[in-house]
Amino acid sequence: MSSNSTNTNSTAATGGTGPSSSGGKSSTSMVIPNNETFAALFGLSLLFVIVFFAVLTVPRLLASLHHQRGKAFFREGWLLKPKKSAAARAKDALRRSVFLPPAQPTRQPTLRRGLVTSPAPFANDIDYSDEGHGVPASASVNIEGGGARPMSVAEEEGKYPAHLRTLVRHHREVRSAGAPAHVPSTSTILRSLPFAPWFSRPFFPNHVDGASNGQACMYLLYAAGFIVVAFLMTSGTGNLKRSGWLVIVQTPLVVSLGSKNSLVGFFLGRGYEKINFFHRWMGQLMFIASLYHVIGYLILWIRRNVEARQSATHIEAWAAFAGFAMIGVFSLPVFRRSSYRLFFNAHWIGYLTYLIAICYHVEEALYWSLATFFILGLDYICRLFKSHFTTVTLTALPDFGATRIEVPRLTRGWKAGQHVRLRAFTFKLGLFAFAEAHPFTIASVSETRNGQGVILYVKSAGNWTKKLYDAAAEPGKGGLENGNGTFLNFNASLASLETLGREEAAEGKGPALDDEKGLPAAATTSTRTLVGFGSGTTMKMVVEGPYGGPCGHMMRSSFTSSFVVAGGSGITYGLSVVEELIRDVEKLQSRTRLIGLYWIVTDPACLIPLLPTLTSLSNRVSYIPTLRFTLTVHYTRAVSPAFSAKVKSLPGGGLPRDIHLEPGRPNFKTAVEDFVKWKTNRLARGSDGLSGVLVGICGPGALARSVREGVDALDDDLRRSVGGVEIEEETFNW
Template structure:
């Protein structure tokens, strides 16, 4: 006859088997759902790789000699078609362009809508914000995940009588959480999203896991305390390691809250890294049968670190302050290619002037220049906290003398960006930027215009809307904006800048500073400066009108392929843009071939 102790062990083993099988099946369900979305996104991947430059851009930074666009002035080649039609030619003349009508070999990027026409209303609905910046689409994903874990925890089990189940649920989600946390994100690559876009799932999943781990532990702590065996049992190695893992999970949770992320990012970062290093081995020591999960996490973490090394370039950068602004301009002459517009790099300044520990900090910045252009890699850093202020100070101390403003930098990337959404494949683009989000607008705008000259863009019209607090902050960009408008020969560009703070000083860039009395100010043809909030609806209307009307020469024969909207800035601005897009009449959306949005916010 079996002893009571043997019976308990057998029962425990049976439960263990049940729990492992169940969490395995729940994981299968979760990964199958991810695979389904990845499958659905394959046409977008095919479309992306239909453009040759997309094969080698977006992965590694490099230097590439700049090739001039292949412009043929003769009419002999059959494959060369006129990029500029008669209408556009007249249009160009009207705008006072000086170039000859050129012929380039057109290689328009293939366009694949994010969803079929029938699902546009659903897509629009999924973008509506309901909770603290979260959209219905995001909440639905989190709700499904939540349900899957609730099912795994409670199916034929009660966490108050079976503590192993929540433990298994917790560990089973470790690999997913690790996969979502890496900068070189396997899931992101499969789905076509940057790591920062999936970060909300990482945060939510991690919270549920920590909750499950606590449920698992509380059961034992309660039982041991009630039986008076707490001090005896808690020191047993298996239990002690479990306690250490739990304590570090809770530390991780506490220091990951938005308070710490916003107020002391480094505290969040260090506690996260140290806790992770402690949690993995202690989890294994607590329960050696969890080794496969621990190894999966170690593999994901290790692979990411190796990829980061491959993506890192140590280079010399020129760091200068942008006069009249709180922005530091950094350019890296030895890098000019390898990124896609909208992507960011992680930057480390290797100089003692940033403080003794300054070199340990890595900060993300969107690349403000277009790839494969005469410009090199440029980032613009607005002073917001300690590190960016120190950077600003350093750039000012070093002055404008070229040799003194040079500094060694560690540039890692590129990461993120619009994924599989190709702005150049749409009929029109509206870029809406708030504050330092202008970096996103600059790179997108320059890339679209450069592609247009090479015959690689279907875009017939680009509108940039920039909302900034201080009107004078446009001073360093006026020259660039004006040049871009002049260069936008075949694809009209309109720039509308809105400033939200009342003028306290004269506008130094105006020939007659008192002209500010007459608002809005037209700084150049198609370039205005207006006080107040942006009129996003109006910008969308103008872009739709240009996308559906004729006059873009050869592009007209390609059909109407939608309006791309890119927004980069505070969450409130992104919310406004989503609302404005939702407010567009559905017949008008259909007429333009749908409106797709890419959102970029400087945080998570």
């Protein structure tokens, strides 16, 4: 069966007798495009919409390319890479980091009590004594109107003792030379327009995981366009055929929006998990259109009683529809959430069946199917390039109810907030475990001084993650069954964590790897073994990634301050973002001067396994004169005596100075306002201007909503005075 490139559509239902015919018969003299052309034009208009959104990201893309001098743009965020040679690492460490602690530490880590010694040089130059309690008398900040007058170099130097003044000048100069340009997001720029804030508010106010008004508008526009094109200048069998063509023509685009490595995501600067919402909506409407097509023909055949047996002989048409229906039904949230495996398998079986059967059903559909196979092929080739078969180390963390996974072989190539997909090659996780890929956010940063690899924290949530935990906690495998391993090693790690990586790098040693297995050589004293990690079970896995990450080429280090909120296992995002921000300041390639990390957990004991990492971050900040970092852990369950005892026996008899424990859930309206109004705005006193506040969120829907409400409640003048407030949201479910 073939269709003409242009033909005349009948206005009466006199067309072909089956869904296989692609055009109507001529009954009027007006020449109008055929159904395929109509559908293709609709597809083309969707591409224009994508191009429009891609163009909006260009300013940030250019800023990012400029900052990273072109080729470095591709160093992080695309491919995970193995460790560099020891010599190259040592060279990098010396070249990059200005704020390296001295090789022989003159100070112990700064703790609240006990080991506390003198603070780092003007580390706490920002006076927070009035945090959130009123405008300090000394504050020269005008929060109502455009920020404060930047302090002159002489004024800023005058604040410090003579021996530190040169450092002030040096730091200021280097910072302004190496810091990335801050380009406000489109939403920040458009915020002052009437109704602009409405777009970011939830469409269903009581639905925590629902779409925003902006997304709802996109859904409605697409649906309206779909309906108009389906019925425009046609009727009867004409629009039955048109609806079929609308499904065929949009297949490449819907697959592109759902694939892990798609050109659409690349041009939009967004990971697949950020564009997936539209893939789902398109898929649903396409399924409805295919249903309309099939039911319409069935009714037609029954009414006319023509070729009654025809429906039975359209095997290929039924096969194509069955494939589509399989995807449509098993993608419903009820199946997707209760059995991800069913959802996943129904997807690939369904689309393969559809893509093949549709070519037999409509001859011209071959080109669209081939285009779809091309997109799928490209995706799988990229996945192959992004996959590493390697040995990982598992450690059970009972206090956290999670498994820590370390991939020692892969040490660079990702950005904070990106995730990898794991496939386990062991029967311990099930007979077909290798066929399941689970996504987990990377909690470490790329190219650290101590050469640490990809670190993941996997919360025991369901079947696969529980089995993984059990495998890690197997007795006799060196896991931290009692929750003590990390803790016992904690003192040693605090003292040596910071200096060890540097010494190793300087000596060109690094945590040596057994090249064949990609594991740390037994004799190597690495940061990992000191903190009690990496001594657990090993497992063969395929690590695929990285995926996701900052949206629209946004550079986190171009913001003056970052307010990061993590709920439960969302701390993986928080850890990597905070460490990357600190790393960029150390490299003098950042505008960041203030980082606030808020972690909301049920049990405060979750903190214990992460204390070495968090303390290490806090220590690094203490060497940076112009950076301030605070961590507040909010907990909802009563503190257990065991936890209190552990905290009391920490060096110094308590938590490190920058780590605070707060009972109950935070009130984000006041927390966000406090952070933006008092803390960030006060930075204007001694800086070269403010370049915005980044609010990063990773956690359950309800938590994200309360943070968004807190941001939404901020006064417009206040937003302007700090250079805009932007939200970055990561989610663990879709």
